[in-house]
Amino acid sequence: MQPGDWVYCVNPHEYVFGWLGYIDWIRPPECKVVFVRTRLNQPVREERRILLSRLEPAGVSTDWTSSELNALIDLALDTRDEEWFYELAARKGGERVDTV
Incomplete structure (x- = not known):
């Protein structure tokens, strides 16, 4: 780390x-x-x-639920961590990220 x-x-x-x-x-x-x-x-x-x-x-976790992935994607956006955002978005497998 x-x-x-x-x-x-x-x-x-x-x-x-x-x-x-x-x-x-x-x-x-x-x-x-x-x-x-x-x-x-x-x-x-x-x-x-x-x-x-x-x-x-x-x-390390690869078994996040869709809602957990959405929360992490929101966090990546909030912290402007572009690399992490793209990594998480790729895990969604092209699925649309929910918007509020």
Whole structure:
């Protein structure tokens, strides 16, 4: 993992378990993550120092539902992460992205 990577907190004992964020800096064995979505997909902005071992890269999951992909695509647009947007859009398999 490196700064700028999107990650999930995978430790169920952490307050931010299941939250999505990006790595701001790394100083092994810990890093600072800026969390932007809760596990209930609510927007949030919380900075937290956390052990690297408690994180998993966001791109690891390949079994996202269509609504989860839509939420991640919205997040990629909100953060202007063009590369991630195209990666997620490709996972939709040409399916239309829902609009609000």
